[in-house]
Amino acid sequence: MxxxxxxxxxxxxxxxxxxxxxxxGYDGVTMRQIAKGANVDVALANYHFGKKLxxxxxxxxxxxxxxxxxxxEALLASREKAAxxxxxxxxxxxAFLLPLKVAQESGDPGWRNYLALLAYVMTSPIWNKILxxxxxxxxxxxFVEALKSALPNARDDDIHxxxxxxxxxxxxxxxxTGRIDRLSDGTCLSSDFDAAYDHMIPFVAAGFRAVCGD
Amino acid sequence: MxxxxxxxxxxxxxxxxxxxxxxxGYDGVTMRQIAKGANVDVALANYHFGKKLxxxxxxxxxxxxxxxxxxxEALLASREKAAxxxxxxxxxxxAFLLPLKVAQESGDPGWRNYLALLAYVMTSPIWNKILxxxxxxxxxxxFVEALKSALPNARDDDIHxxxxxxxxxxxxxxxxTGRIDRLSDGTCLSSDFDAAYDHMIPFVAAGFRAVCGD
DNA sequence: GTCTATACCGTGATAGAC
DNA sequence: GTCTATCACGGTATAGAC
Numbered sequence: 338m339x340x341x342x343x344x345x346x347x348x349x350x351x352x353x354x355x356x357x358x359x360x361x362g363y364d365g366v367t368m369r370q371i372a373k374g375a376n377v378d379v380a381l382a383n384y385h386f387g388k389k390l391x392x393x394x395x396x397x398x399x400x401x402x403x404x405x406x407x408x409x410e411a412l413l414a415s416r417e418k419a420a421x422x423x424x425x426x427x428x429x430x431x432a433f434l435l436p437l438k439v440a441q442e443s444g445d446p447g448w449r450n451y452l453a454l455l456a457y458v459m460t461s462p463i464w465n466k467i468l469x470x471x472x473x474x475x476x477x478x479x480f481v482e483a484l485k486s487a488l489p490n491a492r493d494d495d496i497h498x499x500x501x502x503x504x505x506x507x508x509x510x511x512x513x514t515g516r517i518d519r520l521s522d523g524t525c526l527s528s529d530f531d532a533a534y535d536h537m538i539p540f541v542a543a544g545f546r547a548v549c550g551d
Numbered sequence: 552m553x554x555x556x557x558x559x560x561x562x563x564x565x566x567x568x569x570x571x572x573x574x575x576g577y578d579g580v581t582m583r584q585i586a587k588g589a590n591v592d593v594a595l596a597n598y599h600f601g602k603k604l605x606x607x608x609x610x611x612x613x614x615x616x617x618x619x620x621x622x623x624e625a626l627l628a629s630r631e632k633a634a635x636x637x638x639x640x641x642x643x644x645x646a647f648l649l650p651l652k653v654a655q656e657s658g659d660p661g662w663r664n665y666l667a668l669l670a671y672v673m674t675s676p677i678w679n680k681i682l683x684x685x686x687x688x689x690x691x692x693x694f695v696e697a698l699k700s701a702l703p704n705a706r707d708d709d710i711h712x713x714x715x716x717x718x719x720x721x722x723x724x725x726x727x728t729g730r731i732d733r734l735s736d737g738t739c740l741s742s743d744f745d746a747a748y749d750h751m752i753p754f755v756a757a758g759f760r761a762v763c764g765d
Numbered sequence: 766g767t768c769t770a771t772a773c774c775g776t777g778a779t780a781g782a783c
Numbered sequence: 784g785t786c787t788a789t790c791a792c793g794g795t796a797t798a799g800a801c
Binding site: 362364370377394457460469477494499503504516521529533537539542 | 583
């Protein structure tokens with residue numbers, strides 16, 4: 338009883354907080370809304386996680402390490418698969434994006450919410466500085482290194498600018514704003530991650546080659 | 552920071568609100584902070600603009616039409632310059648981005664703040680739906696049409712996915728998160744819009760060609 | 766140890782007096 | 784145009800029930 342009672346309620350608090358923070362941002366959500374959504378008392382979130390800010394960090398960190406390690410594994414697996422030969426740009430980018438696609442399509446709505454939250458953090462001038470360095474910036478460093486070996490003549494600054502564009506394209510995709518649904522009159526759907534990722538890989542690969550190419 | 556005595560009071564309120572909303576988002580800012588920053592009484596913002604929400608709309612709309620018309624003019628000018636010949640992809644993208652670059656570099660910090668606010672609105676699942684259709688979506692339609700004539704064999708959905716990536720790359724650039732400064736160890740600067748735009752044009756042009764090309 | 770009820774106190778938006 | 788009062792709401796601490 339002890340474990341199940343604790344686990345499920347604190348889990349629910351994190352899940353609801355994740356969803357609401359992703360949609361409304363940190364300041365757009367109250368502790369009371371979270372408690373109501375999780376069907377628990379107002380004070381319970383406080384009991385388990387401390388201040389609102391600490392709850393926000395707990396939500397962000399819960400899946401950050403998981404996602405980051407998936408990315409690391411994907412990059413290693415891709416390198417192994419190339420078996421000594423240099424990886425192609427497409428393979429590197431695919432490895433970078435694959436874990437996100439898997440998470441999106443895992444069927445767990447929590448992952449979809451988390452990735453929208455990640456988009457919020459990535460695009461916020463405030464939260465980006467606080468939350469991205471800890472876990473995600475390291476992984477980007479590895480990705481950039483892989484890109485450098487696939488683009489041996491590239492300048493460092495060119496690679497970083499291109500990375501910023503990938504990051505932005507990705508963030509807007511994860512944010513699920515629904516804008517593409519409107520602009521395309523329903524031909525494209527924000528929720529169609531297969532299409533989003535399948536288009537993104539050739540798009541950014543070509544971009545890298547044009548800017549950083551041989 | 553903020554504004555102690557320049558311009559009319561209602562102007563100052565808009566300027567300060569713009570800056571604070573861009574940095575902290577709608578819910579992260581209070582009417583009292585805005586009033587303090589503008590050096591006016593708390594109630595004056597209410598007197599001039601009504602509710603907080605209406606003030607937010609007023610801030611967003613103030614420069615929306617201006618920016619949108621600049622974009623329209625840039626696209627027309629670019630079409631004229633091509634003088635009957637079909638515009639190149641690069642010319643179209645340049646026309647799309649040029650007004651933003653001009654605004655950024657106008658020396659008016661209000662424009663820089665406004666574009667960060669625009670990035671916030673673009674990436675928010677809530678505000679995007681409310682604020683983007685009114686003014687900006689129309690202009691995107693014209694841009695997409697121009698792209699179609701430069702990429703005659705493109706499928707509609709391919710173009711729209713690519714447009715989303717441009718939009719995301721742009722949003723992250725406008726958001727000024729400072730992340731590229733960290734990741735590149737200071738080699739690139741978020742504030743260097745010349746570099747940001749100069750790299751973006753070949754990057755996205757190549758992306759469009761790869762996905763929508765002949 | 767887990768959870769609920771409640772109280773506290775600061776802050777915010779806004780209306781109405783001046 | 785400005786100042787102030789009001790009143791609701793938010794985060795958080797505490798006391799104690801299970």
